[in-house]
Amino acid sequence: MKPLTTLGETPAALPGTPLSGSTTNSQIFLKAKFLLCAGFGIFMFLCPLGGDSFNTPLSLLTDAIDKFISTNLPWFLTALVVLSAVSGLLGQFVQPAWLRRRAWLSELVCISKPYLVTRLVAMAVTLGVTFGVGPEAVIGEDAGGNMVGLASTLIAIAFALSFVMPFLTDSGIMEFAGILLKPLTRPLFHVPGRASVDLVASWLASSNTAVLITQQEYEAGCYSRREAAAIMTNFSLVSIPFCMVVAETLDISSHFLALYAVVTAIGLLLAIVGVRMPPLSSIPEAYRGKKNIAEDVPENVSLFGWAVQSALDRAATFQPKQVLDGGAKMTVGILCDLIPIVIAWGTVGSLLVNETPIFQYLSYPMGIYMSLLGVPDAFTAAPATLVGFIDMFIPALISTNLPSEFTRFVIGGLSLVQIIYLTEVGSIIVKANVGIDMKRLFLIFLERTVLALPLLVLAAHFILE
Template sequence: MNNDNTTKIDSKSIMKFAIPSALGVFIFLFPLPWNGSVNIPIGILSEWLAALIAPAAPTLITIFILISAIMTAITSLLKPKAIIDNKLLSKLFTSSPFYLLFKIIGAVVVLMVYFNVGPEYVISGDTGGTMLSLLKTLVAWFFAASFLIPLLMDFGIMDYTGTLVRNFTQPLFKLPGRSAIDLLASWVGNCNVGVVLTTTQYEQGYYTAREAITIATCFSAVSLPFCLVIAALLKVEHLFIPFYAILTITGILSVVIMTRIPPLSKYPNEYYAPVGKQVNEVEPQGITKSQWALKLAVERAATAPDAKGVLNKGFEMFMGIVFQLTPLVMSFGTIACILATYTPIFNWLSVPFGYYLQMLGVEEAFAAAPATIVGFVDMFLPAVLAANIVSLKTRFIIGILSLVQIIYMTEVGTLIITSKMPVDFKGVLILFLEKTIIALPIIVLLTNIFGIA
């Protein structure tokens, strides 16, 4: 098939699309038995890297955050030409006063935690210590993903699947077909990697703002092994099949609803202005959908970077995460953990959800209420708060809710609000609350249907 003078589809061009794409699908989506559980290859690799760098990780992360804060302050105050005129350095260290402030806070906090000096509420294992530990894992995940994500983005698999399945994703989720691979990678794999994949696609002109925000806030789920961890912590692991089934059904139904109402429906359906629209999934007349899908995929693969280009892109992506995001994750996450651990604010704020749970017929409604909103801080906290609830059914419901909400400020929320997507802290908070309100009755109904008691 050769439809124009610029595209030649032969076995060589097809293989250039097919082999890297198949490898990317395997690495990011293929479940494997591992250490008595199930994991995906990128997860296995990241866990290995995390264990490998564990002895040096706290020191490295502290150095990265200090360099970020110092260099950003120098850039903001002195505007040195060597940084401003360098594309990569300018991207890494140019910041607004707001983010500069929180980078400095992140640097102060990480120094206090690293040297174990300062108030207990800052450096304890429930606050700053937790965040430094989380960052060790995050850095390993992002290092692996930064160099492997091009297999999904640059060699045509998203273009190919996008054309074939747009008639499914568009009416159901109001999303382009190419999002199918992104949705799966975000749902099955690591939620942070899913957000990075989504924001990169937005910045390259393949999603509108509304589409990118929808995927980042509604499809970024935790990995299957972590679902097992949460189920075990809540002592409902023997019910894991209905647990994960209800989790998946609730996730799908909540997105179907949320995409049709504000605030998601009100975000601009416009592409990132500096690049504009870069996607066309609708096949022209005289060509079948499958032919058009293959043509787009081969054209995309033909422009893919070589090995050196992939390494350069991966390096830039990883540097961006290390110097731009780790200080903010450290500062935002520690502040959120302090509020959750050392203040009654979440107990106060959760009172309406106590009445909501009571109305839905959930046992121990007010005891469970704080667990319905503390997930905004971190995905692990709801399970910790709900672990001592007597009712198995209530623990089951809270466990599923915590995994459906998955917009938490210690990781995903910070990645979203510091991206180029037009969504801020207030928008993320509203989406979290809306998802909670919508998901709860669905979870309770399905729990009753499945006969969980």
């Protein structure tokens, strides 16, 4: 392989040999294509617009779609969930030939019995919320009503994300960042350099956005099962806007900058430790299909030069048809598969939190642990350390009346670094088939909780006292 001494040379070009006009024009075109497509993806996902809400263009687009659907198509979610359940019944008991011939559609319709039950539960909850029929504990705002509202937002995310994501993942920027950052991410986190894009996307957009990016990269052969599982459970930090909401809810917004700095630092430390611990370390390095990643730099080629050439090679294969086909399939997958899971699992989880004392009993050991760490009101705050597995906002909601600012700071930080919750991220991780079932997911959640608590207590002492 010849050195890439300039951006205009290709790997096969001899040093000092003039390039033909057609080759030069081709390279200029590829560079322009890469800069425009990747620049659009970076702008949509990773460019904060500032202001009080600190939104990205993608989040603004999502909000606009959400408002349009809620105003003009209020029935859309109900019809969607009913269609998902009916199609699941069709795939379970009929399985027509035309359906089996379309692999991607067959995967959505021909589902297992547990997932069929999930869709039927989601349909019952959605119909109950829509028509106001059923027990208040199920359809109220603290359970089914909240999950249906969340699912409506996910519809907007599906439409916005699916057709914009290829500009970030398939236009060359992942290859460029991956090669440049591999010397840092591989030894620290045991993941490819391109995982850094997932991390930044979660910081500035949302954690479910980063998990969906990781899922797509895994399905494309860019991550192994272990790498995808590690990225999903360690790199998908919650977004800055949500951190602001948590800080305001717990009345610790005056310490927001310190809180977010602590959450970021602890999140990175947990990633370094977590990828070296079971169950993540025991997941095999298997790829879904053919491995489709090459971040190793050939001899006599500069790191930056190889990053640029790899990005241009990927940009050369990027076509609008990919955006439309891939976006349509991803949208249908989120709408018909993920949304029923969020509604069903989220409602059941919320009922366990609101209507049963199970988390009071389960959290007793955490109360002892926090007492040993010197956290005020340890047993009162203990349930908040576990309910984040259901939804990341519940810990803040049930901790607003804690008298100690110290304890509220610890709970707020903990809810942000746990990052694994069933209503969104957890559902995607389990469904992605990257070697993490519900049992392993909860074990990882517990590991992060136990490791993060003493670090948060130490930080709270330093910041608040």
